[in-house]
Amino acid sequence: MNPIDIAIILGSPRKNGNSIALAGQVERGARDSGATVGNFYLHGMDIGFCNGCGKCRERTSKTCVIDDDMQMLYPKLRQAQAILFASPVYWAHVSGQMKVFMDRCFALGGPEGHDMEGKRYGIILTYANSDHFKSGTINAIRTFQDSFRTGIVDIICGNAMGAGEIKENRSIMDSAYNLGKQLVRS
Numbered sequence: 237m238n239p240i241d242i243a244i245i246l247g248s249p250r251k252n253g254n255s256i257a258l259a260g261q262v263e264r265g266a267r268d269s270g271a272t273v274g275n276f277y278l279h280g281m282d283i284g285f286c287n288g289c290g291k292c293r294e295r296t297s298k299t300c301v302i303d304d305d306m307q308m309l310y311p312k313l314r315q316a317q318a319i320l321f322a323s324p325v326y327w328a329h330v331s332g333q334m335k336v337f338m339d340r341c342f343a344l345g346g347p348e349g350h351d352m353e354g355k356r357y358g359i360i361l362t363y364a365n366s367d368h369f370k371s372g373t374i375n376a377i378r379t380f381q382d383s384f385r386t387g388i389v390d391i392i393c394g395n396a397m398g399a400g401e402i403k404e405n406r407s408i409m410d411s412a413y414n415l416g417k418q419l420v421r422s
């Protein structure tokens with residue numbers, strides 16, 4: 237297993253889309269700062285719903301009982317010093333792919349604490365309605381703020397509808413590049 241410094245979790249199904257374009261900038265910034273980066277495109281992975289069994293939190297258990305691609309992701313997430321979540325806003329929240337993934341991260345917690353604590357986090361959200369409240373972006377922002385609290389380095393919200401349109405916004409593309417550098421540095 238190659239060690240990675242930054243795990244990039246891609247929640248959009250659109251490989252040529254806006255959140256993945258911004259995540260690519262974060263990756264560039266991080267790599268230019270010497271970090272190793274792993275990209276994980278959730279839409280192409282076998283990740284089932286959390287079934288709420290609670291087995292992952294039992295003292296004798298070290299992981300989730302569901303045998304799917306999360307078993308490959310858990311060690312990557314534990315090992316990464318920083319995690320970038322990149323998701324479109326869907327129905328005033330993160331995408332379904334991202335939400336299912338987040339639910340399964342419940343298994344990273346246990347009696348000794350939660351393995352997602354103590355990391356640095358970057359958040360990328362893309363949305364079509366230019367108003368943070370009407371678009372529902374504010375809900376997605378709150379989800380990450382409430383989940384990761386002090387570990388968040390920056391939250392970048394990009395307003396665009398068509399796939400890849402965000403690339404025309406140089407300022408936000410530059411902000412994403414800088415976030416990549418900050419995730420390594422801070």
Ligand SMILES: Cc1cc2nc3c(=O)[nH]c(=O)nc-3n(C[C@H](O)[C@H](O)[C@H](O)COP(=O)(O)O)c2cc1C
Pocket residue numbers: 248249250252253254255256323324325326327328329362363364365366370371372373395396397398399400
């Ligand atoms: C199923 C679906 C639901 C969406 N819901 C919202 C929404 O609630 N608010 C919003 O502003 N945009 C919404 N959009 C627009 C996307 O957030 C927007 O196109 C975004 O740029 C997509 O990012 P991506 O290119 O990374 O996939 C929705 C798009 C889809 C396909």
